[in-house]
Amino acid sequence: MTRPAYVVDTGQIGVGVNLAPYIAACEQVLLDAGLKIQLHPNGTAIEGEWEPVFQAIEACHTAVHTMGCSRIFTTVKVNTRTDRDQTLEEKVASVEVLLQDLQEGGQ
């Protein structure tokens, strides 16, 4: 078995209507942890090994609690695979190539 490749998607939800300050703080925590991240409209894609990724997500919770938010929900999607490594960019590219084919085939 090869070493699993980890791709994680996370989205923090805290108390309040304006969540952007919490999310910006989390982005900073993830960057400070040296992780490769990609912000999208409903969360943040993270590429990294299991332990540093989940330590960093815990640090996000601590940061948001420290900002005065007493209750936090985070949803995480974790994808590991042992057949091959796949970066964040490759995940998107593999779909876009096929979508291009579909659209050309449909003309």
Add this chain to the structure above:
Amino acid sequence: MTRPAYVVDTGQIGVGVNLAPYIAACEQVLLDAGLKIQLHPNGTAIEGEWEPVFQAIEACHTAVHTMGCSRIFTTVKVNTRTDRDQTLEEKVASVEVLLQDLQEGGQ
């Protein structure tokens, strides 16, 4: 109460190691439904009204079942707000501005 603005994030998981063909088919279904979408490494952000969005996600399930996949899991994050409209681009921009501030403040 103003009309709620809907932002939805969805990710299909079917049976198989190579999921890209299923995801490409779903992207095409969502585009054919006239929805505004944005593919990211772990899913697809969708902007639209409740009924057309969830009809389109059901059509994604039908498409993937038709491709021979007998069991499908989809995770959906739905965000509605009545205080103001917010596009996919605005959601990302509101965080990026604050992150920029954090990084300049930290220098």
Add this chain to the structure above:
Amino acid sequence: MTRPAYVVDTGQIGVGVNLAPYIAACEQVLLDAGLKIQLHPNGTAIEGEWEPVFQAIEACHTAVHTMGCSRIFTTVKVNTRTDRDQTLEEKVASVEVLLQDLQEGGQ
């Protein structure tokens, strides 16, 4: 292709530390819609057809907005399968039987 069986899991997250009143209101909305539901610590399992299920989840959002919550996040896990029907109880039972076997085999 047989008719897909739908199993849905949903969890509402609104603004506020005490979410129980919102969740109770949603349970009532789901029951009023005639759906089979099962409350668990982090959400509610729902068994039903696609359209009534997602109409009811939209009605939950409306109910919670009406209670004064201007921003709501819901996470939904949808599972459809065409190979056979499976109730909420069967999903749990199929795992418990195997877990029992594992534990007896491990003695």
Add this chain to the structure above:
Amino acid sequence: MTRPAYVVDTGQIGVGVNLAPYIAACEQVLLDAGLKIQLHPNGTAIEGEWEPVFQAIEACHTAVHTMGCSRIFTTVKVNTRTDRDQTLEEKVASVEVLLQDLQEGGQ
């Protein structure tokens, strides 16, 4: 700030139509880790501290990869709060009491 209370919900999705053997193996891993768990139709509620919980979820991925599944998706909902501790049972009970009130008030 008091110590945050952690409640986590997790659901593994591997490759294959019959997922029950994978889920049973994960239940056993979580029990072997000494965690308090509660199986429900669409996942497993876990009560515990951050580090042992996420180490155990990583051990679930390793177990399922070892069973021959080369690609695994897990969805995790994490809820931390600093205002008070709340067990899995208390989370359900706090909603059920209010639902009872709603139903009696509605008569």
